[in-house]
Amino acid sequence: xxxxxQFLVPGILIGGVYALLASGLGLIxxxxxxxxxxxxxxxxxxxxxxxxxxxxxxxLDPFLAMPGVFVVFLLLGMAVHWLFIRFVIGRRExxxxxxxxxxGLGLIxxxxxxxxxxxxxxxVAPSYANDGDFIGDIFISRARLYAFLLSMxxxxxxxxxxxxxxxxxxxxxASENWEAATYMGIDIDRTNRIAFGVGVAxxxxxxxxxxxxxxxxPFVGLRFVVVMFxxxxxxxxxxxxxxFVGGVLIGIIxxxxxxxxxxxxxxxxxxxLFLLIxxxxxxxxxxxxxxxx
Amino acid sequence: MLETHxxxxxYEGVPxxxxxxxRVGPQERVAILGPNGAGKSTLxxxxxGTVTPEVGSIRFDGQDLLALSPxxxxxxxxxxxxxxxxxxxxxxxxxxLRLGGHRSAARQRHDERRDLVLEIFPALADMLSRDGGxxxxxxxxxxxxxxxxxACPRLLMLDEPSMGLAPRAADEIFEGVAALLQSETTxxxxxxxxxxxxxxxxxxAYVLExxxxxxxxxxxxxxxxxxxxxxxxxxxx
Numbered sequence: 001x002x003x004x005x006q007f008l009v010p011g012i013l014i015g016g017v018y019a020l021l022a023s024g025l026g027l028i029x030x031x032x033x034x035x036x037x038x039x040x041x042x043x044x045x046x047x048x049x050x051x052x053x054x055x056x057x058x059x060l061d062p063f064l065a066m067p068g069v070f071v072v073f074l075l076l077g078m079a080v081h082w083l084f085i086r087f088v089i090g091r092r093e094x095x096x097x098x099x100x101x102x103x104g105l106g107l108i109x110x111x112x113x114x115x116x117x118x119x120x121x122x123x124v125a126p127s128y129a130n131d132g133d134f135i136g137d138i139f140i141s142r143a144r145l146y147a148f149l150l151s152m153x154x155x156x157x158x159x160x161x162x163x164x165x166x167x168x169x170x171x172x173x174a175s176e177n178w179e180a181a182t183y184m185g186i187d188i189d190r191t192n193r194i195a196f197g198v199g200v201a202x203x204x205x206x207x208x209x210x211x212x213x214x215x216x217x218p219f220v221g222l223r224f225v226v227v228m229f230x231x232x233x234x235x236x237x238x239x240x241x242x243x244f245v246g247g248v249l250i251g252i253i254x255x256x257x258x259x260x261x262x263x264x265x266x267x268x269x270x271x272x273l274f275l276l277i278x279x280x281x282x283x284x285x286x287x288x289x290x291x292x293x
Numbered sequence: 294m295l296e297t298h299x300x301x302x303x304y305e306g307v308p309x310x311x312x313x314x315x316r317v318g319p320q321e322r323v324a325i326l327g328p329n330g331a332g333k334s335t336l337x338x339x340x341x342g343t344v345t346p347e348v349g350s351i352r353f354d355g356q357d358l359l360a361l362s363p364x365x366x367x368x369x370x371x372x373x374x375x376x377x378x379x380x381x382x383x384x385x386x387x388x389x390l391r392l393g394g395h396r397s398a399a400r401q402r403h404d405e406r407r408d409l410v411l412e413i414f415p416a417l418a419d420m421l422s423r424d425g426g427x428x429x430x431x432x433x434x435x436x437x438x439x440x441x442x443x444a445c446p447r448l449l450m451l452d453e454p455s456m457g458l459a460p461r462a463a464d465e466i467f468e469g470v471a472a473l474l475q476s477e478t479t480x481x482x483x484x485x486x487x488x489x490x491x492x493x494x495x496x497x498a499y500v501l502e503x504x505x506x507x508x509x510x511x512x513x514x515x516x517x518x519x520x521x522x523x524x525x526x527x528x529x530x
Contacts, residue, residue, distance in 0.1 A: 058354065071408065075389070165398070166391075166395065168394055169388060169391060170385075170392070170395060172380050172381075172383075172384065173384070173392050174380070176381050176383055176384070177379055179343060179375070179379065180375065180379035180380075180381065181392075182341075182342070182343060182363045182364065182394045183341060183363075183367070183372070183374070183375055183379070184392045184393060184396075184440070184444070185364045185367030185368055185371045185372075185395050185396045185444065186364060186392075186395055187364040188364070213312075
């Protein structure tokens with residue numbers, strides 16, 4: 001039992017961060033039905049920004065840097081939407097263009113970073129990186145605890161934004177029915193731009209929550225892209241809350257499976273459960289979209 | 294107030310509107326009648342901006358409406374209650390109403406407008422915290438109209454408000470609209486299959502057939518002429 005808890009607790013902690021990464025992807029898909037394959041590379045860029053702020057002289061703690069990271073990536077996401085994404089929104093025949101555009105952006109990000117910083121892994125190691133506390137027999141890493149708490153805080157703010165502000169309500173309305181939202185006087189291009197910016201910023205913040213225990217390379221996104229997509233599909237396409245639950249679930253499975261099998265096969269368990277849930281509930285746990293692509 | 298000139302529109306080459314001249318005066322209530330596929334909904338969509346016409350012009354208060362994007366037309370006061378209701382099913386009735394009042398001229402007046410729509414459709418008052426998708430068809434239609442009223446429209450466009458409803462539910466909708474028109478000076482366009490109910494709340498009617506205006510007449514002319522009534526209103530009632 002203790003052994004189980006020793007794996008469950010870290011699973012929940014990392015799952016909270018996965019949840020944040022996935023909710024950004026889920027928000028973008030839910031609102032504009034664009035699958036953003038560059039999402040994990042925005043995360044990678046945010047990790048490099050956190051690293052640069054920490055290692056680059058000013059020694060800014062990645063958790064303290066997060067509000068700044070959020071704002072930078074909110075603006076970057078809105079700019080990328082304005083420059084590129086808005087031209088491939090909508091119609092069914094645009095899906096190919098969306099896939100090519102977002103994969104292309106991801107490749108460009110990866111290679112720009114590769115040129116600038118090489119492929120050498122970068123590490124952010126603040127003084128507490130290896131600290132932790134025992135609660136009973138369960139060890140809780142301080143860095144992971146901070147990452148989890150911060151993810152929960154951001155998720156709560158996202159919930160308030162979507163439910164309690166006029167812009168948030170407009171985003172939810174546009175996500176549910178863009179034509180009806182248009183008749184309400186909602187500027188769809190604007191809600192898309194904001195949703196894309198917020199979605200990118202959520203994943204960026206999730207990425208910078210990871211840097212104290214995850215080394216950074218130009219291709220670190222590939223390690224998380226699968227988790228993010230699995231979480232979004234598991235939770236149900238079009239549901240931000242679903243993506244969040246999916247993320248937590250995947251963190252728990254990856255960790256708890258190590259009670260029985262090696263860490264090397266943890267994603268086999270993830271996809272086993274993934275297939276099982278989709279077999280029972282083809283639209284995911286909280287799915288709204290019947291057939292999107 | 295609103296005037297279309299030589300308006301034509303189509304879907305992928307299939308014409309839906311052919312050279313339509315249509316006019317709504319200030320505070321006027323106009324019915325658009327006609328069979329399925331006559332272009333009635335398309336006409337409303339070209340006015341609200343979700344369909345772009347191929348040729349022709351639309352002016353609203355002298356302004357070129359086609360130069361405005363759809364949300365700017367709502368800001369100008371044109372509010373479209375679409376066919377099929379299009380309620381935000383996963384959002385509460387209260388949030389649906391709040392979205393109806395998204396227009397900047399309506400935001401400050403939210404409480405006042407909500408009191409008004411709950412007076413017109415008292416059935417909604419007990420359901421404010423329910424999800425839109427949990428309402429019956431009649432209640433959803435009430436909500437759709439109420440959502441439009443929330444925007445303080447200058448021109449309110451109702452597309453088939455009675456579609457798919459039982460006669461009694463449809464009556465409730467028309468009673469609500471009639472009550473609204475007693476207190477409001479808004480202009481209105483009603484697209485309806487139930488011609489007689491629509492004419493009760495309107496001053497004038499257009500009959501569309503195959504995308505063309507087949508007839509334009511006042512209520513008295515239409516209802517007073519048996520031959521016209523039989524030809525264009527069917528034998529209902």
